[in-house]
Amino acid sequence: MREARELAFIENLAKLLSELLRADHVMIAEVFDDAPETAQIVTFYSRGEFQPTVSYELNGSPCEQVLSTESCVFREGVCESFPQDAMLQQLGAASYVGVPMLTADQTKLGLLAILNDQPADYDGTVLELLQVAAAQAAAELAQLRISRNLQESQRRLQTLMNSLPGMAYRCKNDEHWTMEIVSRGVFDLTGYRPQDLIQNKRISWARLIHPEDQNTVNEAIEQATLRHQYFRIAYRIICADDQIRWVWEQGKGVENAEGKVTHFEGFILDVTEQHQHQEHIAEIAFRDELTGLANRAALLDHLQNEYEHNPQQDYLLVLLDLKYFRNVNERFGLHAGDRLLRLVAQRLQDGANNYDDMVKIARVTGDEFVVLVKSSAEKVEQFLTVAGHLKQFFDTPLLIGEHQLDVYLRMSGSFSYRAESAAELLQQASIAMYEAKQHELNYCVFDEALERKVSAERHQTERFLQALAQGELSIALQPQIDLATGQCVGAEALCRWHDQELGHVSPGIFIDIARKQGVLAELGIQVLTKTCSLMKEWQQRYGQLPKVSVNVGAQQFAAPDVVEDFLSICKGIEAQAVTLEITESDLMIDPQLALTVTRRLRDHGFRLAIDDFGTGYSSLAYLQQFAVDILKIDMSFVQAMIKDESSKTLVNTIIAMAQTLGLETIAEGIETAEQAQLLKELGCQGGQGYYFGRPVPPEEFAKTWLE
Known part of the structure; x- marks a missing residue:
């Protein structure tokens, strides 16, 4: 039965079964894992002749049952039992018997079936014969699959090797790098043909490596081999026309059964152009x-x-x-x-x-x-x-x-x-x-002194960022007084930081840290959040709220959702109870943005104040357009106005201008009764400073001014 031609064994088997069993039709079909619903006919011997091989759908056919059971037998009426099987109907067969083709490990490769035009009685001997034949066919097909897969793998490998832009190789681990396999890309790379290098027929690869790079190459390969790793190295070669080119090689040692590296396998690419480009880039990258x-x-x-x-x-x-x-x-x-x-x-x-x-x-x-x-x-x-x-x-x-x-x-x-x-x-x-x-x-x-200073500042910054992240900052409140009545009409919320290691840190220090670290907006949000939480407590406890001012930085104004953020934080509090203070210099960083944001905040009911007024630069035209309610006169003018006539004149001018624009004025940094009296006489409405009270914790402020 065996012949050199592929599938001859399968064909002869089908013909022999037809003769032995006097079967009208013998079919052997394969089923593959990637298409389990379809059978591929390997050979079909029908009425004394081999028919063309086709594929057919298993669904609705007796062959489908064969693959799900050990055998399938219909002594008569098979066409009536499977009306959807077109091939069965075309044959007009009356009887059918089929068995699966199983390998030694019970893998199903397909099925073997015999059909007769007349009803037939198949006894156990026939089934046993078919099972033996199916096992023989399965063994042959399995071997064919292995052979074909190997041939396909070799074809793909050869195609891949010859399609590479460089060369693929296998060489001996000897001093000459004696090549055993070389892809066709070697000619474009070196000017030598593959047969020139195989078994060093014309030249060895070792002789192509530039003399100045040979030690580098050998050391790289030796180190990688010792670590059982791939070696990757760039070096120069001398081509057939004596031209010098840069190549990049990746390869790995191949060990024999004793663990000795006998060969190397890898590929080599021409990187001359990239190397020249990198040199040019390096020249540009390292030169002003x-x-x-x-x-x-x-x-x-x-x-x-x-x-x-x-x-x-x-x-x-x-x-x-x-x-x-x-x-x-x-x-x-x-x-x-x-x-x-x-x-x-x-x-x-x-x-x-x-x-x-x-x-x-x-x-x-x-x-x-x-x-x-x-x-x-x-x-x-x-x-x-x-x-x-x-x-x-x-x-x-x-x-x-x-x-x-x-x-x-x-x-x-x-x-x-x-x-x-x-x-x-x-x-x-x-x-x-x-x-x-x-x-x-x-x-x-x-020097050491500067190093200590920098180290201390770095440590201070780290501690502050940690305190900010963990919400460890607190607020203090300084009263704002109506100068005409002496009553407390509000307060300014001021951020405070007490560190377990550093103690009390000045606001000027940690606010500067926040500005340098770009977290001033986050600091402002935390202060506003803590202030609003406190105001909600006061509202429940005392039934009324003093107006509370909170500082807002330019970084917060630049946030895209600043208004929505403020509304969310202040939810549950009347917006008019919250005064947002921004310095004159911050307003003028981006006047157009400030105009947009201040108007939106005013539309939602917030009061706005310009802090430290007089110390920065602002256009009166802009000042008139800004939707603000209060001008806060800077403490430097307040403390100097008693002895300095020009400072007094400036304070008077600010108050008069505010009255003209319909704005309130609050003077900061009042430390004496004389300052408070003069401000009152000049028409200033409110004041804050040590004369009235220092910034204190919320509990102390409530006890002093609210109870």
């Missing part, structure tokens, strides 16, 4: 376009390499800032500022040529430059010496067009022995520069 100096990235890269490969060498990093640079841009235009920066860079380069210790010059941002100097034992003295040299570079004014400009430098310094990384070293110099600017200094060095 305006001045041609190294930029921040190049400086940090150079320094980090020094930290890692030359840790014994100390450096002094000097950060230079051009004082009054903004004035140049404003007076002469941005092009003049750019010209100045280029000239400063040239002066630094020319001057550094005379000092061997100055190893790198960079422009790190805007008008800030860095000079990197090899450090000596005399730390601070060396900084002052270097700063003196740098200052001398600019003794002669710079010529910008027709203008001669003197350059004034502010300098800070940091030493590498204090920093653990390049980024930290630059950051320390930046901290020292910030300190110099804050205190109007020409020089500042990052």
Whole structure:
């Protein structure tokens, strides 16, 4: 029965069964997992001839029952039992017997069926014979499937290998990288054909690797092999035309039964273009376009390499800032500022040529430059010496067009022995520069004292952010007094922070932290939320509410849902009982936005006050349009007006202007009866300050002013 041709065994089996059992029709069909409702006929021997193989639906056929049971037998009337089976009806068969094709592990591959045009009686011997035949057919089909899958896998692998942009390979683990399998892509990659490299017929792959890269390649492969990992490496090869190209290779060792790496398999790509592109990008990325100096990235890269490969060498990093640079841009235009920066860079380069210790010059941002100097034992003295040299570079004014400009430098310094990384070293110099600017200094060095100060500020910031996140801030209330009657008519809610470790922290400190950290809006929301909760308690306890003022920052005004947020927080309280205070300077950051928000808040019933009025700059035209109710006169004018006639005149002017615009006035910072009396005489309606009462906790305020 066996022949070399595929399926010959199956066909001969069907023919033999037909002869042995005198069957009119013998069918062998496969069923695959991806289409379990369809049978694929492998062979169909009918009335002495092989018929074309087709597929048919199992649903509504006796074959469907075969696959769900061990056998299916109809001695007569099979067509009547399955009227929907079109193929059965076409044959006009009267009897049917079918058995499943099972492999040794009882996997069903399909079915074997015999049909007769006349009724037939199938005894147990016939069923046993069919089951044996079905098992033989299943074994043959299983082997065919394995063979075909293997051939398909090999075809796909070959197609994939030959379609790769580079080359795929399998080579021996020897000194020559003796190739056993090479894809056709090797020709485009190297100029050599696959047969040139296989078994080193013309040249070995090892000879293609650039001599300067051979040790690097060998070490990378050796390390990866020891770790049983893939090796990934870029290196140069010498092609057939002597051209040098960059390649990227990924591969892995193949072990034999004893665990020894006998071969390598992988693929190699041509990355010459990408490598050249990366070199170009690196050149751009590490060079300041305006001045041609190294930029921040190049400086940090150079320094980090020094930290890692030359840790014994100390450096002094000097950060230079051009004082009054903004004035140049404003007076002469941005092009003049750019010209100045280029000239400063040239002066630094020319001057550094005379000092061997100055190893790198960079422009790190805007008008800030860095000079990197090899450090000596005399730390601070060396900084002052270097700063003196740098200052001398600019003794002669710079010529910008027709203008001669003197350059004034502010300098800070940091030493590498204090920093653990390049980024930290630059950051320390930046901290020292910030300190110099804050205190109007020409020089500042990052030292232990400054480090302690920065560390304390950082710790303070961390503690505040933690307190804010956990809702540990509290409020205090300062009474607002009607100057005419002396009665308490309201209060201002002020945020307070008592830390278990730091104690009481001044609002000026933690509000500045909130501003720098960008959480001023969140702080304001918390204060408003706590205040509204307190007001609801007062409303239930006392039946009436004093007007309470809450400070609002510009960051809150900029929030897209600020009005909706305020309404949600103040729900359950009459909006007129809440006064929202915003400083004059915050209002003028974005006047148009402020106009929109203040009008919407007024429409919902909130009262609005301009805090610290007179200390900022605001247009009277805008002031008239702002939907505000109250002007709060800044405490600096109130405390100076008794002795300073100009301050008294300014206070009087503010009160008169407010009366003209129909606004209330509240004076802040009243500390004496004389101040309170004068304000009353000038027509100011309200006041607050230590004279009337300090900010106190809510319980004490309620006991003093509400009960």
